[in-house]
Amino acid sequence: MSSKNREVLVIGGGVIGLCSAYYLSQAGYCVRVLEGDSTSPMTSCSDGNAGMVVPSHFIPLAAPGVISQGLKWMLNPKSPFFLRPRLDLDLARWIWLFARHSNRHHVEDSKILLRDLSLESRRLHVELSESENYPLVQKGLLMLCQSEEGLEEEIEVAQRAHEIGLEAEVCHPQRLKDLDPQAHISALGGIWWPQDCHLSPENFLRALRQAVIRNGGEFIQNQALALESNHRQITGVKTDQGRTEKADSYVLAGGIQSTGLTRHLGLKMPMQGGKGYSLTTGSLTHQPLLCSLLKEGRVAVTPMGSSLRIAGTMEICGKNQSISRARVLGIIESFCKFYPEYSPEEFLNLSPWVGLRPCSPDGLPYLGKPSKHDNLVIASGHAMMGLSLAPISGYLVKQLISGETPCFDLSPLHPNRFG
Numbered sequence: 001m002s003s004k005n006r007e008v009l010v011i012g013g014g015v016i017g018l019c020s021a022y023y024l025s026q027a028g029y030c031v032r033v034l035e036g037d038s039t040s041p042m043t044s045c046s047d048g049n050a051g052m053v054v055p056s057h058f059i060p061l062a063a064p065g066v067i068s069q070g071l072k073w074m075l076n077p078k079s080p081f082f083l084r085p086r087l088d089l090d091l092a093r094w095i096w097l098f099a100r101h102s103n104r105h106h107v108e109d110s111k112i113l114l115r116d117l118s119l120e121s122r123r124l125h126v127e128l129s130e131s132e133n134y135p136l137v138q139k140g141l142l143m144l145c146q147s148e149e150g151l152e153e154e155i156e157v158a159q160r161a162h163e164i165g166l167e168a169e170v171c172h173p174q175r176l177k178d179l180d181p182q183a184h185i186s187a188l189g190g191i192w193w194p195q196d197c198h199l200s201p202e203n204f205l206r207a208l209r210q211a212v213i214r215n216g217g218e219f220i221q222n223q224a225l226a227l228e229s230n231h232r233q234i235t236g237v238k239t240d241q242g243r244t245e246k247a248d249s250y251v252l253a254g255g256i257q258s259t260g261l262t263r264h265l266g267l268k269m270p271m272q273g274g275k276g277y278s279l280t281t282g283s284l285t286h287q288p289l290l291c292s293l294l295k296e297g298r299v300a301v302t303p304m305g306s307s308l309r310i311a312g313t314m315e316i317c318g319k320n321q322s323i324s325r326a327r328v329l330g331i332i333e334s335f336c337k338f339y340p341e342y343s344p345e346e347f348l349n350l351s352p353w354v355g356l357r358p359c360s361p362d363g364l365p366y367l368g369k370p371s372k373h374d375n376l377v378i379a380s381g382h383a384m385m386g387l388s389l390a391p392i393s394g395y396l397v398k399q400l401i402s403g404e405t406p407c408f409d410l411s412p413l414h415p416n417r418f419g
């Protein structure tokens with residue numbers, strides 16, 4: 001079907017909604033993006049994240065060992081993982097589904113799809129940075145380890161990556177120094193993932209917005225309250241301004257808020273917010289060249305232009321956006337242990353950014369058309385990989401809206417897979 005004059009309403013102006021709007025507007029659709037009221041507490045998870053593009057992440061969040069490690073961490077207020085206990089049926093069901101998927105079979109079943117989506121998304125990231133003119137640093141990522149046990153675990157991950165054709169190099173400390181001569185790293189060793197990249201999420205979002213506007217797209221600062229439907233069609237989106245926005249097709253990319261909007265359509269998409277924080281310094285004279293992940297502290301470190309961002313924690317918290325000072329301090333302390341040239345004082349006065357990763361219980365995104373509605377595409381639940389997978393997700397949304405056969409088998413990501 002020709003895209004000319006066909007209207008698409010995208011709900012959500014985070015990385016997933018913007019990449020969808022980008023590819024749809026490039027294909028000639030008339031796109032409007034509903035991005036919530038800027039004064040409302042429903043903030044996006046897309047601007048303050050660590051900016052890493054990670055083909056190295058071929059293992060989903062639901063994997064063996066995650067639950068036992070999480071339980072060990074629960075009692076430490078500075079630990080990178082926390083599950084806020086509360087009496088809540090949605091949380092109970094999510095935990096049950098997460099536990100059911102945290103096994104080797106699920107990892108084996110998911111790794112090829114995650115690898116292929118990530119590599120294609122990386123290719124699109126390179127293409128986008130060139131065509132839209134913003135920096136994408138293609139120098140790889142260091143996974144740094146301070147314990148023997150941690151290093152052994154990561155060497156095993158690197159071996160499994162080799163089996164599926166991904167590049168990963170086990171590094172001793174001198175090799176780490178050669179790779180990043182600007183950084184003073186305190187680590188026993190690590191893995192270099194040369195295919196990973198990093199960027200500034202703010203630059204990325206700005207470039208996408210500008211491109212959508214240049215392609216004739218519009219942004220509306222309204223909140224979607226409900227999707228109205230008639231038989232197999234979505235007929236409009238009711239907003240907080242009392243209007244009903246109408247289009248030919250609709251994309252739901254509302255991050256953690258997506259579940260609330262699908263419930264009355266009879267679509268169950270369990271999701272929990274995986275709360276994380278980041279701190280960004282002002283201009284620094286000296287900083288690492290490469291981005292890194294700090295194994296024992298689960299902290300992400302990303303040079304962004306002349307500033308440095310450190311990010312971390314995964315607090316399964318529903319939609320609670322409160323800030324735990326202890327956990328923010330845990331991020332700062334972990335970072336300073338791996339990069340001892342910095343002191344905690346340099347970070348203590350920075351205001352933490354907080355974001356809720358939209359986490360599905362099997363660690364895979366929801367991407368596809370729900371079985372009961374023909375003109376709706378869901379794109380959410382990308383958890384720790386939303387920025388990384390945004391271009392391929394947006395491209396697949398464009399394919400689904402235009403009726404093309406998607407370039408990947410999307411059945412494992414079907415929005416109805418939990419009912």
Ligand SMILES: Cc1cc2nc3c(=O)[nH]c(=O)nc-3n(C[C@H](O)[C@H](O)[C@H](O)COP(=O)(O)OP(=O)(O)OC[C@H]3O[C@@H](n4cnc5c(N)ncnc54)[C@H](O)[C@@H]3O)c2cc1C
Pocket residue numbers: 011012013014015016017034035036037042043044045046047048049050051052053054222223224225253254255256257258261274275276277278300311312354355356357358379380381382383384385386387388389
């Ligand atoms: C600390 C941290 C570090 C991270 N680092 C990385 C990383 O390095 N690499 C990576 O790939 N991922 C990373 N992530 C994950 C990544 O940030 C998320 O997966 C991604 O931002 C999710 O994007 P989204 O568009 O689905 O959701 P969001 O960014 O949350 O966007 C959803 C949008 O929808 C809008 N919205 C919601 N409801 C409504 C409504 N009813 N009406 C209108 N608008 C609505 C919201 O206002 C928001 O703008 C990190 C996350 C955190 C917390």
